[in-house]
Amino acid sequence: MPSSLLSPVERDFIRSSILSGTRSDGRGPSDYRTPELVTCLIPQTDGSARCRLGDGTDVLVSVKAEVGSVDLSSGGDTGRVVCNVEASPSANQSFEGRGADELNNELTRALDRAIAGPQGGLDLKALCIVPGAHCWDIHVDALILDDGGNLMDALFMAVRAALCTSRIPATTTQDVGEGQVEFEVVDDVDQAKAIAGSKDLPLCVTVHQIGEGHVVDATPTEALCSSAQIHVSFNGSGQLCALQKGGSGPIEPSVLMSMMQTGREQAKKLLSWVDGELVRQEKLDKEQRRLGQAPTSQALF
Amino acid sequence: MTDRRRIQGPEMSVPPLGMGEEDSQGLPGQDSAPVVIGKDGLRNDGRLPEAPRPMFLRTGLVTQASGSAFLECGRIKAVAAVYGPRQEKRQYFTGAETGRLYCEFKFSTFSGRVRRGHQRDALEKEYSQFMQQALAPAIHLDLLPKSAIDIYVQILEEDGSAAALAAAITVASTALADAGIEMLDMVTGCAVGYVDGQVLVDCTAKEAAAAQGELVLSRMPSMGDYTHIHHAGSVEYDLVMQAVEVSGDTCAKIHGVVNKALLAPKEE
Numbered sequence: 159m160p161s162s163l164l165s166p167v168e169r170d171f172i173r174s175s176i177l178s179g180t181r182s183d184g185r186g187p188s189d190y191r192t193p194e195l196v197t198c199l200i201p202q203t204d205g206s207a208r209c210r211l212g213d214g215t216d217v218l219v220s221v222k223a224e225v226g227s228v229d230l231s232s233g234g235d236t237g238r239v240v241c242n243v244e245a246s247p248s249a250n251q252s253f254e255g256r257g258a259d260e261l262n263n264e265l266t267r268a269l270d271r272a273i274a275g276p277q278g279g280l281d282l283k284a285l286c287i288v289p290g291a292h293c294w295d296i297h298v299d300a301l302i303l304d305d306g307g308n309l310m311d312a313l314f315m316a317v318r319a320a321l322c323t324s325r326i327p328a329t330t331t332q333d334v335g336e337g338q339v340e341f342e343v344v345d346d347v348d349q350a351k352a353i354a355g356s357k358d359l360p361l362c363v364t365v366h367q368i369g370e371g372h373v374v375d376a377t378p379t380e381a382l383c384s385s386a387q388i389h390v391s392f393n394g395s396g397q398l399c400a401l402q403k404g405g406s407g408p409i410e411p412s413v414l415m416s417m418m419q420t421g422r423e424q425a426k427k428l429l430s431w432v433d434g435e436l437v438r439q440e441k442l443d444k445e446q447r448r449l450g451q452a453p454t455s456q457a458l459f
Numbered sequence: 460m461t462d463r464r465r466i467q468g469p470e471m472s473v474p475p476l477g478m479g480e481e482d483s484q485g486l487p488g489q490d491s492a493p494v495v496i497g498k499d500g501l502r503n504d505g506r507l508p509e510a511p512r513p514m515f516l517r518t519g520l521v522t523q524a525s526g527s528a529f530l531e532c533g534r535i536k537a538v539a540a541v542y543g544p545r546q547e548k549r550q551y552f553t554g555a556e557t558g559r560l561y562c563e564f565k566f567s568t569f570s571g572r573v574r575r576g577h578q579r580d581a582l583e584k585e586y587s588q589f590m591q592q593a594l595a596p597a598i599h600l601d602l603l604p605k606s607a608i609d610i611y612v613q614i615l616e617e618d619g620s621a622a623a624l625a626a627a628i629t630v631a632s633t634a635l636a637d638a639g640i641e642m643l644d645m646v647t648g649c650a651v652g653y654v655d656g657q658v659l660v661d662c663t664a665k666e667a668a669a670a671q672g673e674l675v676l677s678r679m680p681s682m683g684d685y686t687h688i689h690h691a692g693s694v695e696y697d698l699v700m701q702a703v704e705v706s707g708d709t710c711a712k713i714h715g716v717v718n719k720a721l722l723a724p725k726e727e
Contacts, residue, residue: 260588267585277672277693360693388688398699401674401690406595408684411707415700422696 164382172383173369181380187373188420190428193315195435197323198443204350205324209316211375214306216249219298219316221324225343226295228286237285237293239278241269243313245302264404265313269298272360272391272400273317279358279393280321287329288339294326296353307377310389314362315432321359322436325350360391360399361428363421367409372417374424388414390421394429398422465577472574495654495669502659502666504533511649511661511709516630516720518637526638528720530630533663536615537626539634543608558603562590562610564627570617571664586624593628593648593677593687599641608640619664621650621673628677628687633717644679646686647713649706651676653694658702660709674699676706680714 175182185191191212200206205221228234243265245258253261272278285294298321300313328349331341344350366376366384373380381387385407391400401418403409409417446452496502506512512533521527524540531537547559564586566575579587590612598608612627628648635642652662652670659666667673672692678685685707690699 260584263581263584264588267581271689271691275691277691279693393693396696397693398690398696399693401688401699403592403685403688406592408596408679408682408686409688410684411703414685414688414703418696418700 164379168379169383172380173371176368176371176373176380181373183377185375187371188424190375190424193312193431195315195319195432197319197436197439204326205320205322207316207319207323209312209319211308211312212306212377214304214378215308215312216304216306217300217302217309217312217316219300219313219320221320222297222299223324223326224295224297225287225292228289228291228293230290234290235286236282237296239274239280239282239296239298241266241274241298241300243269243300243302245305249302249305265300265302265310268310268362268389268400268402269300269313269317271402272314272362273298273321277399278360279355279399281354284354285326287341288331291339292341296321296324296326305378307381308364308375310362310364311375311428314360314391315428318356318359318361318432319436321353321356323440324353324356326353357433358393358395360393361425361432362389362391362400363424363428364389364404365417365421365424367405367407367413367417372413372420374420388417388421390418390425392422392425392429396422396426468568468574470574472569472572493665493669495659495666496657504663508657509660509705509709511712514713514716516633516716517723518633518720519725524634524638526634526636526640528630528633528637530626530633532622532626532661534616534618535622535626537612537623537630538615539610539612539627539630541608541610541631541634541638541640543638544603544606544640545609547605547607556601556604558598558600558605559607560591560595560598560600560610561607562587562594562612562631564590564612564614564624566614566617566620566623570614582620586620586627589624589675589687589689590627590631594631594635594646596684596686597632597642597644597646597679598635599643602641608635610634617664619650619662619667621652621667621675622661622663624648624675625650625661625677629713629717633720636717636721644681645714645717646677647680647710647717648675648677648687649709649713650674651702651706651709653692653698653702656698658698658705660705674702674706676703676710678707678710680711 194210197207203220204223208218210216245253247254328344329341366387368384386405386409389402515531518528520529521540526541528539568575610631614623617623625648632646651674652659653672654670672694674690677687
């Protein structure tokens, strides 16, 4: 988080403007900045995406699948999803060294809680290659390149986009007798398949409590004024997958209810936007393939 | 990562023989899904779904600390020690006008069936952060500029990690009151699990393993405000709302236990 100072006057200004229904950048309390989502931009990964929000926030996510050995204590027939979030010191100088440890841990655990278990929607059983022996480890690595507020939401959007567009190599198994099974990873790119259940991944919406009102998609200055925030993650079928409070202020029960309701409505809108964007990009990609054109190269900057 | 020079124990701890039938049931590798709620609507240990386990709470366990408390709830055993307020050594440009609260949540290496590392892992770091968020709203940190308070919670025995966090919040706030630190209200924590569309209060590890998700809530019982909430598991929105309500009520019940512990005459 940016550790800039905020004067009491500025704080008052932001609080009263939210109460009157207009924020300093002209948005209403439940208006979202239009996100910018780009997928498949790192060729050496199995899936990648980048999400930008407003003129600041910038999150890059890569998905890589590796063959690992199954965890026998949990049945031995499931794959794994391993999340890691790292805030780059380029985003904020205070992230240098161990400065981002707390933020990294908070974001990693929040991502883990929402997508790594059965609540994430991914079919973990389908990630098993040889039951009792080998499985796919899906490494979801996120890099925070810039912080313009609302990192968590941008992170979840990028993760959903990256996992939805990821392709895992196909495998063939062969029984060699005596209970031994061998497998082979198929090199053919066209046989690679999407991760089962990636359409059920949740999206997160952060709602900040500022004074008596609450806003979605807060800018860094607004976040500095907020006493508490909640992160709610909903999936496509409207189930609540994860919920977490942040910030060191209390929340009244009735306020919590209305904040969660705001989050629920916003999550629905955001989900349909992200899905629409993914369909649009896939269509564009298919069209280019059909015409035999080289895909438009995605430049990072 | 184990440090072989410091602890030369085995990777796994094995319970001694005859620790009771309850232990042998939760062993990994058993296929049959555990029955959590019996036909009579009672749980395995005879509790109603909305009944927490009985709680034992006492202050003044650690002699060297400014304040301390010990909590036992079923198999959970937690010790909290509060040191401070002391002078803040680190000089921050921001936030010096209010005091700072540092929390450290630690599972003992021997707290569960599987041995834990002695270094803080990601879960313990997160729980430390959650404790800080849960307790800070109740403390008058604005009266303690340029100072810091340290809270250390050690879980001696665990029975589900969500329940351990709830216990840690309750025991830490009791220790804070024991230390004589000015607070707006106590903070009590409660963990619930979702099993077959039902909300089970204060789940044991076995119940938590069978649950579709868990929720931890902490509350200032007299003021009614929530200070921390987190939930995981895909469940319907309305069930979460029900869980928030049930756990909020349980927090109020725990408040009675905390009050009793604080008012109890101290043994010399």
